[in-house]
Amino acid sequence: MGNKYRLELLEHVRAEHSRKRGFMPDFxxxxxxxxxxxLESFKEKARRRWQKQTSGLPE
Numbered sequence: 001m002g003n004k005y006r007l008e009l010l011e012h013v014r015a016e017h018s019r020k021r022g023f024m025p026d027f028x029x030x031x032x033x034x035x036x037x038x039l040e041s042f043k044e045k046a047r048r049r050w051q052k053q054t055s056g057l058p059e
Contacts, residue, residue, distance in 0.1 A: 010031060017023055026036045040048075 013027065014024075017027070029036055
């Protein structure tokens with residue numbers, strides 16, 4: 001992809017989607033060369049939730 005086209009595409013996406021707060025951080029991460037952060041697995045979420053519920057500490 002040509003550098004000029006890439007810059008125009010980035011400017012267009014930033015202008016048209018700047019209010020999409022859930023989209024822009026991942027988009028900017030991809031543009032900078034980083035990928036989106038990996039999501040926590042269901043197993044990890046369940047284990048963390050279970051530990052929190054059984055610890056006896058208030059939330």
